[in-house]
Amino acid sequence: MIEIRWHGRGGQGAKTVAQLLAAAALRGGLWAQAFPEYGPERSGAPVKAFTRLDRKEIRLHCGIYQPDLVVVLDPNLIEAKEAGVLEGLKRQSTLLVNSPKSSQTLHEQIKFLGRIVAVDATRLAREAGTRFANVVLLGALAALLSSQISLVHIKEELAITMSDKPKALEANLAAVHAGFHAIREASAAEAEVPLC
């Protein structure tokens, strides 16, 4: 099973990508579960969302405490203690961060010895024509999980979600594509996350 925790701020679409990833996984024949941090939602406040993926039915209905992957949509959250970005991270976990900085620079800044992958998702989103970095990170995550998640399935799910907004869909498809290739080109995919 792979357990993923998404960190964003209310309104940045953490819950949306958590669900999109689960839906894409389901399309690829995996079992999946996605849930937000429960409670009242406030725009701008730190929020978490979660995705579980597995080859067999997922029966767990408790929270995720030791994620295999943490995705940070908003770089400022790393410094924000209350966001708890590093909570429960294992040495073998992967931290995927939206940041213009290099992984090396982030390693110096963050107290985490495991793998850090940086993607300048805000810039890539802007270039693709959307202000949402979440889909760029979804694409990046698909590259990290490429033996489990197919980019095609993510694109199909996006197409369903945004079927009535063709212009936004085009931008989002470009954004997800950009995130995927940013990771591919950095050949960070060499250490893929296995579905154990």
Added chain:
Amino acid sequence: MKKILEKEHRTLLTGAEAAAHTMRQLRPEVVPVYPITPQTPIIETFAQFVADGFVDTEIINVESEHSAMSAAVGASCGGARVLTATSSQGLALMLEICYIASAMRCPIGMAVGSRALSGPINIHCDHSDSMMARDAGWVQIFCENAQEAYDLSIVGQKLAEDQRVLLPVMTIQDGFTITHSAEPVALLPDEAVTEFVGEYRALYPLLDTEHPTTQGPFALPDYYFELKRQQVDAMENVYAVWGELQEEFAKLSGRRYRGLFEAYKLDDAEYIYIVLGATAGTAKVAIDRLRRQRKRVGLLKPWLFRPFPTEEIAQALQGCKAVAILDRALSLGSWGPLYSEISAALNTVSARPLLYNYIYGLGGRDIRPDQLMSVLKDLEGESDANVQRFIGLRE
């Protein structure tokens, strides 16, 4: 009418969305509702289906849950198929009329997103709302996940409308944990559900003005008792009708809900966990891990809480060494509600196991497999039985 599903289809849905699909496929004539967290996405999704023309239902936007249930009773007596949904304080406000709905034998279907009762005010899951309503004369079905929330509310509606039963049914899913969690759900084709439940024909609809009837009259000491006795009989009929309907549903869906409870690795179990709702899923993971440590453990998950499967559960527990009964609600001043039921059920059993009562998860406190696993030490003899304990509580 527009159709969404022509063939069976597995899709990622929250428990709330799954419940809304059931409502759409049951094609109710009237749905009186009032929003409340965490039930709101059920009725939001359903209202969207109505607005988009997928189902022809009169939604009555009422000013409170008391009015929602009152309108439900009125519409049901009129002869309509009536569905609604609620949670927590909403169910509390309805409760006065819930007793009337069951006494007037209105087969109303209600989705409950289970949530703690105030106070202190809290929007998260526990079973205090559903347990508060356990004596209201409704059939109560607890669901582990979104798939069960979908399936069992379909079966539940047919059960409610069966002439041997004619009782309202609440299908309970854990608030947020299931209502807001997205999982794969296999939906049946619209036509299949329509055919399975059939059309609802009320025996004495008030709107049949050719055959006027009096409904809901005063019943004094000369009749009240006999009318209550009829509700007792109706409840007792649920066991048999449930069995028949599950067979029928298994043929339709391939998903078999055999018996009145799910027996998970019970056959050779010496130690048995009993739990309702979503935590049963987490408990299965705990059971699997304990089995890998060669512990002979199993899980008994009641689908039905009302009527309570007394005899069947007593049989299943007979001869095992100890039972952990996990309650997600308090009955302050007594045992947890599930514990009391199990304890009473075992009165007829000669080889009575030791009983342990655990209160967990109040007000949405999470519960993990390791916490459930650690309970086994008590059962193996490290702690006294017949003591109420708490899991995940700071003391």
